[in-house]
Amino acid sequence: MTTPEPNTALERLYRESGWTLRQLAQEINRIGTERGTPLKYREPSVHQWLKGHMPKEAVRPLILEAFTRRLERPVTHTEAGFPVPPTESISHPSTVDGLLDLGRQDMDPSRRSVVGAALFSVALTVPNWPDVVGRMETVSSGKPLRIGMADVDMVVAMTDRVSELDDQFGGRHARPMAAAFLVNTVAPYLRADAPEQVRKAMMSAASFLSYLTGWMAVDEGLHGLAQRYYLKGLELAGASADHSTYCHILRGMSVQAADLGHGAPAVRFANASSAVSPRSGPRMNAFLSGQQAHAFAVAGDRANALRSIRETEKSMEKAESASGTFGGYSPATVAYHVSQVRHALGDVSGSVSSLQLHFKLRDSTDSQVSSLRFNSMLAERQLEIGHLEAACNTWQNVLSQYPAMHSDRVDRHVKMIPALLNPYSANPLARETRERAIRSLAQ
The missing domain is CATH 1.10.260 (434 Repressor (Amino-terminal Domain))
Incomplete structure (x- = not known):
């Protein structure tokens, strides 16, 4: 040899x-x-x-x-001295074909592990707004099909229902439903004959559904898959000239990157979202600048993080009321973002105070998934500053609601409890909390 x-x-x-x-x-x-x-x-x-x-x-x-x-730059197979893998297709697939292919793979249990192994990329190339606005391939369904605004309304309503299921129970079971709906109903609608107004409305509805499916993939820890859904959502938002959803998706991509600890792409996506934002009121300004603040903090840019979070607080103060929140953004969300900024900048005690304020400001419409995630964060940070009994009481609240949840992100927090409490086995409350977490994980 x-x-x-x-x-x-x-x-x-x-x-x-x-x-x-x-x-x-x-x-x-x-x-x-x-x-x-x-x-x-x-x-x-x-x-x-x-x-x-x-x-x-x-x-x-x-x-x-x-x-x-x-x-902090793309590195290719060739640059690393590796053979270039054969591409699956020489030609770039159409937006609809790409969405169909992605959804079908996601629906197929035999392909789930392959799709789920897709890797989160910090060097992801995101289409710019001028490159996608108004662009949509001419497609033919192969059979007569014509749609109207009633079909658009149905897609929007179904997306709302799936989102409600995700908020209440997590994305593990809701996401396959969304993928099947994309493939079996929405993609054929995108190929159908329709007046221009209806076609654009359908593409906009499909864009948000693709975004939601990606958001639920994040909840399962399938970060590469989520990015693929996000990219399809951006293409459809541009094709329908839907500025709002385009910004919403870019912001979601920043949330994903920041939560994974990747500051540079989190800032890039958050800034891109803000840069192409349509003229809007103070609530959407807060929606965008709050995420910018978190991204800057994760990237270690203290000055810009503090500047952005001050802008967020000022914008929310100018908002007319708590009703009609954009993307669920409310004073409670501002408190959460303040907490994330403080924690990323090393102020753990301040982060705990802001998270506690977040829970005082929440209302019944807020997501159950985020409640368990943020309570888990609160407990971990309470323990970090030495408040053992407060952390255990917070974890007990999480564990009482945990059996109904189907979220990998929540699972990962609960799986941390035994190891975090292991050094405190002499404390009865800590010991009981640890044992309860182990029992919950075994069920």
């Missing part, structure tokens, strides 16, 4: 990164865990790759993503 030639291309990237062998292996393992495929690579494996041994095909995208995040 011939000895492979050293991979000089990979070596250049490695030197540019400034990492040690161990640090590169740890980052690849972390991204694997993020994708749902935990890995246990160590220094010898990285050393072998640099010497010319080719990494497994499934691991190569993780290596590229690791360098992309470190170097």
